[in-house]
Amino acid sequence: MTTLKRLNTQVLVIGAGPTGLTLANLLGQANVDTLIIDRKPGTVTEPRAVSIDDESLRTMQAIGLDQAVLKDVVPGYGVHYFTRPGGRCFGKVEPTGKLYGFPKRNAFRQPLFEATLKAGLERFASLKARFSHELLEFHQDQHGVRALIRDADGELLEVQAAYLVACDGGRSPVRKQLGIEMVGSSFSSRWLVVDTDQDDDPFWQTRVYCDARRPVVDVPGPHRTRRFEFLLKADETDEQVLGETRLQALLRPFKGEAPVSIVRKTVYTFHARVAERWQVERVFLAGDAAHLTPPYAGQGMNSGVRDAHNLGWKLIGVLKGKMAETALLSYESERRDHAWALIKLALNLGVVMAPATVLRARLISSAFALIGLLPPLRDYFLQMRFKPKPRFTKGLVLTEGEAGKLSCGQMFPQPMLTDAHGHECLLDEAIGAGFALIQYGAPTRQRLDELKHGFWNHLEAKRILILPEPIEAMPTIPGCTVLQDRDGLLKAILGESNRFLLLRPDRYIAAIFDKATETEAAEALQSLLGIAATRSSEIESGIAPAFH
Missing domain, CATH: 3.40.30.10 (Glutaredoxin)
Known part of the structure; x- marks a missing residue:
């Protein structure tokens, strides 16, 4: 017989990915009663996001986990652009500054990152984490949110919370229950993503092969890991490219005949979408539930971490009596424009990384060669100054000063x-x-x-x-x-x-x-x-x- 248990908390977080775990650590650090749940039995075990930036590392510092995270990071890597495998390098992006206290661009592995964030939850008595727990439905009124949750054994848990934050991914069930649409576009192009370990390549910069015949991205990672991304052709099926023979043929120009240890292989279709609304009364969307970013700029996960920090300190301020509940309305107004700016950056970088024709590829490499002759432009790209920095012109900031x-x-x-x-x-x-x-x-x-x-x-x-x-x-x-x-x-x-x-x-x-x-x-x-x-x-x- 199914029994119904009840639990009261201040914040209920749905989804224990990077965004949800970061938010939970922020709330726990402030002694805010928090429950975080996830349908999975634990954090992810397969590689997903591979790049963490200086702003996200600063947020890790804010929750006291920067040194633990940095143990599994390749700091300060850049990007080298090549005409083709074995071809010439026509452009480089190698940021060296530490404006926010950390290198601008860093390689990591999401399973190790999430494991560190999950371990961080154990520091806080006010924080409860429940895996293998699924949100079935929720209702809200002026007093709070009531959620019905089921665990792996079929037992039901009714949670009463002041606020609910949905960090439950691009297919967000919470967003769907709220009836919120995603606006933007999806790519007709598909990418094969291959993650490897036991890699012996010492080159620690990302290589991008801007070859119209087959654009390829080669990303180094910590602990001898590496990722390859191949743009697929319209007539190539998932089954074909995921087969062992085809995989080895695709990797041969980069790894030769040496054996390759593959830990994950999958085909992605990328999206550039933003939710029409990020807040409905006491329910908030964050991370992929609020925006989906193409991977070319390495900013999808980082945008979610920004969401968590922005919303987290405001929830803390409201729940601790430092500000009124109306201050929470600033979350979407502050975050939406910057999230969309990074999506547009990713789309523009996609044009460079995956040129549609041989002529366009040649024009891009020629443009980079010209840029290299002009120091101001060269440094603009070399130091990644093209990355949009958030600047709030509305929200919880004064507009002048x-x-x-x-x-x-x-x-x-x-x-x-x-x-x-x-x-x-x-x-x-x-x-x-x-x-x-x-x-x-x-x-x-x-x-x-x-x-x-x-x-x-x-x-x-x-x-x-x-x-x-x-x-x-x-x-x-x-x-x-x-x-x-x-x-x-x-x-x-x-x-x-x-x-x-x-x-x-x-x-x-x-x-x-x-x-x-x-x-x-x-x-x-x-x-x-x-x-x-x-x-x-x-x-x-x-x-x-x-x-x-």
């Missing part, structure tokens, strides 16, 4: 800092998990301890002064951490601005202001977060905030 080359809504860089004793740390390690007030430059005209508005205390914002130059004795400022920019990363970016910047928990700049405009900035931010500006004195005195 600049400091040097930075504007409100941009992600703040992450320099390596030193303290008075010579100890080193990255900026986010000094900040911790929450908000931060940052000042860069000698505090001669204005100082962080002069900021008196109660809103900063309400946010529990940590105050950090970053000095551009080494000095014999660092100044002491009450309630403020004083550090020095070890490598001068911020100097070319911020110059002599000496302004105050409020960083959100996801390290985007929410406000840039001076002492003279402090009250104006604080009250504008209070309005964005749904905190009544008329109650600022009560916020300062510690009385619970009022929400609009």
Whole structure:
């Protein structure tokens, strides 16, 4: 006889892939009661995503798992473009900077990554993970979401949650129950993906063979793994190309007659789609449930990790009483445009990586040769400056404010800092998990301890002064951490601005202001977060905030 068990939680996460596991770790770290479920018996065992970028590694740092993740990563790899197998290299992308504290482009294996994230869940008593659990249906009202879940033994579990987040993949059952359509396109082209291990090729850059006869991508991975991707022809069937004889023939130009250890082989049709809506009242879509990205830019999984960080800190803020529920409306408005920008980047790179004709392939290689002769253009591609950086112009950021080359809504860089004793740390390690007030430059005209508005205390914002130059004795400022920019990363970016910047928990700049405009900035931010500006004195005195 089937029994019905009941469980109450604050957040129910459906899907334990990279997006769901990242979100669960964020919520667990903040002591938010969370249940994450997945239909599978565990995390994935076969390779899927193979590239993790600097922004995602910064999110891993935010949940305290960056070093564990980096153990299974090939850091800082680039892309070399070739005319054909055995042909000439006509272009390179080799980013070297660490603007956000990590290499821009890194190779990894999703099974190892997910296993690390799953192990991270065990750190938090407020967090429960249930695998082999399937969501059957859900209903919501103004008070919360009620979900019916079935485990592998057929037992039923009724979960009452304040919010539900669907990280349940491109075929998202939650999205379908909500009746939300995906808009965009699917590719008529198909790609054969072959993952190998025990690989002895020492070349650690991605090779892209822009051969109109058969475009091929060769991606290195950690622990002697490698991926090959072959564009299939219209008359080639899945059964043909997945057969052992055909596989060996496709791999021969790259591996010769040496035996190849194949761990996975599959045929993909890629999509470029975005959900029409990402939120319906108390239910949110994230990751592949919200957007499907072609793999050419390596940004599909990374976009999901961005979703998790963006939504995660906002859920925490609402559930901890730091902001009103209306602040959650900013999730889709902030994330949608950037997710679509990366989809368009992937489509454009697809034109380069898989030219439709021999003539187009020749034109592309000639264009790259010309670019190589022009240093500004060469560096633009070499350092991956073509990758769209998110810049929020709406949502939980002020629309105006600049400091040097930075504007409100941009992600703040992450320099390596030193303290008075010579100890080193990255900026986010000094900040911790929450908000931060940052000042860069000698505090001669204005100082962080002069900021008196109660809103900063309400946010529990940590105050950090970053000095551009080494000095014999660092100044002491009450309630403020004083550090020095070890490598001068911020100097070319911020110059002599000496302004105050409020960083959100996801390290985007929410406000840039001076002492003279402090009250104006604080009250504008209070309005964005749904905190009544008329109650600022009560916020300062510690009385619970009022929400609009």
